[in-house]
Every structure is written in structure tokens, then in C-alpha cells.
Amino acid sequence: MTNEQLRLRRMILAALFAAITGVLAQMIIPLPLVPITGQTLAIGLAATILGSRYGTLSILVYLALGAVGLPVFAEMKSGISPLFGPTGGYLVGFIPTAFLIGWYMEKTSFTVKNAIVANIIGMIVTLAFGTVWLKLSAGFEWTTALKGGFYPFLPVGVIKAVLAASIGIGVRKRLVSANLLLPLENNMKQSA
Template structure:
């Protein structure tokens, strides 16, 4: 009798744990869907506030920096905010967040790396990367807005790599112009030293983005039925 009661107790406990797990999982999935659905349908003012928040986060992470001895371009934490802005805010408002970061920084707000601001930064050796932030966020947001399958870990990791490549492209072009060096030398100074660390960053960002992104349609996706 004691063994039977113990078995019933264990079965009941297991079912309760599984029910709690399923409820918790459903809540997490529902919460992610609810936020993205709210963001998609929200007012212009709310979306601008979100974009400004990501601009501020980009400026904050710009201060997390260090320099390598053989390049004028610093390693910073900005890329986390830049790439996630496309996922969280979508193409237009992700792009807007980085446009605000670039525009307000050029206007004098000291939130570029080293607590600097002004057009001289935007037109200097790191200015191309800042312009690249806008393009990278737009591209990532376009894919994640349109394709549910792009929100898998594999899809997001691929998008993070694409975003980084876009930032490199803009950064290296401007670096070549500002320093007066050829494309190969600009690549050696402005991209090659960062590739290995940016691969790790892409993995981390893709993991975060996968945890945040709903795998169901919430707006104008074209590869699934709502």
C-alpha cells in the first residue's frame, strides 16, 4: 500500500512539474509574441521612444572600448545594441535608432566612443562604421520582420554575420579615404583585427536574439500563416 501511495505521489508531482513547465514556457512564448505584436501595432510616438532608447544604449556601449596597438579603430560594445536594434525594433525603427545615434552625436551629444561628439568624429576614421550601423540595423530588421524562419538561431547568426560585414564595408571604405590608403591596407587596419572577436560577439548576440524573438507571425511576415 505504501509503495502504491508513493508511486501515485511521484506521478502527481511529475505531472504538476510538467504542467508548471508548460505553463511557464507558454507564458514566455506569449510574452515575446505580445511585445512584438505591441511593437508592430504601436503608435509612432512609442516606436520613436524605443528607437531613442536603443540610440542611448548604443552610446552607452560605445564607452566599453579598448584599442589594439596596430589600428586606430577601437573595439567597442556598440555592436550588441546595433544588431539587436534591428531584431527588436524592425527595419525602420531599428534604422532610426542608429540614425538618431549618428545624427545626435554629430550634432554634439558626447556619446560616441570616448564621450565625444561632433561632425569631426562622423567624418573621421570611425565614422564609416557609425554609418554602417544604420545599414546593418535596417537589413537585419528587414529580414526578421519579413521571415519567421530568419528568427531561428541559424538564421539570426547568419544575419549577425551579414550585419557585421556591412559595418566593415562602410568602415573600411571611409577609413581608406580618411587615411589615404588602398583598400587592402584599410581592410588590414579596419576589419581583419576584429574578425575573430566579432565572431564570438555574433554568437552571443544571436543567442540573445533567439531568446527574444517569437517564432510565430505578429505582423507582415510572408512565410507563414498567422
């Protein structure tokens, strides 16, 4: 497989995960300030499977699709306003989250254990971005922002981190065996 073919396959997978993120964003459990959605599960899956570069690319594509008007954000929202509203910090936080999950996996190994650690770190990054943004945009006190935008999401976040790790590593192994992704050693050589 040539470098161009491999790059095209990775770009197609990144676009596919942008679409998956848009679909999982519509899985919603409503809460008073910020709903629980399937977006963070999709972010973890994308980064666990695709790594830092293409996992992050999938999130950038997802955010761009929503920003230009496709209803891919939670509750079928779109446009710039969700990016700057009270929940915008979570959306913006998806970018460093995807990068850090993928980077951690690339620096260690693509195992379920490492993926769980990486996804829990990613969950905390997303929640931190979202909570700070929620506090600043809504003018909340720190205790209110933490109670509404951080603490309620920890238990569900851990569950989603374990799911993203377990499913992600399984899917990644199948993509590698199907020659759609290269094993870690070859990924590092290709990106050098």
C-alpha cells in the same frame, strides 16, 4: 492596442536602443587604427529585436544625438568630426547594417539561427563601409586598410553577432509576450 499606442511603444524602444548604443559605445578595447567597441553589439540587438524600420530609426537617433553634441560616440566623442574622420565609415555603415539585419529577420523568421546569419551579414556590411572609408580618408593602400580596419574585427564580430542573436531573440520573445511588440505576422500587417 491601437496602432498609435503600438507606434509610440516602438518609438520609445527605438529611443531606448539609441541610448543603449551610446552606453555600449563606451566599452572599448583599443587597437592601433580603429578600436573595438560595443556599438556593433547594440546595432545587432536593436535590429534583431525591433526589425528594419525601428532598428534603423534607433541608429539614426543615435547618430543624430552624437552629431548635435551629446558624447555618445566611442571615447565620449561627439559632433560632426567623428562622422567624417577615419572611423566615420563604421558609423555611417550602422544605418544599412541595422536595416539589413532587421529586413533579413522580417523576411525569414525571428529565430536564433536566422539572427546569427543576419548579424554576421550586418557585421560584414559595417566592416566594408568602415574599411572603404578608412582607406579613402586616411589615404591607405587596400592591404593596410584591410589589415587595420577589417581583418582584426572578424573574430570579435562573429562573437558579437552570436551574442546579439541569442540575447536579441530572447529579449524580443519577452517583449512580444509582454505585449510591447507584436509577433512577426502582425508586424507585417501593421506596416502594410
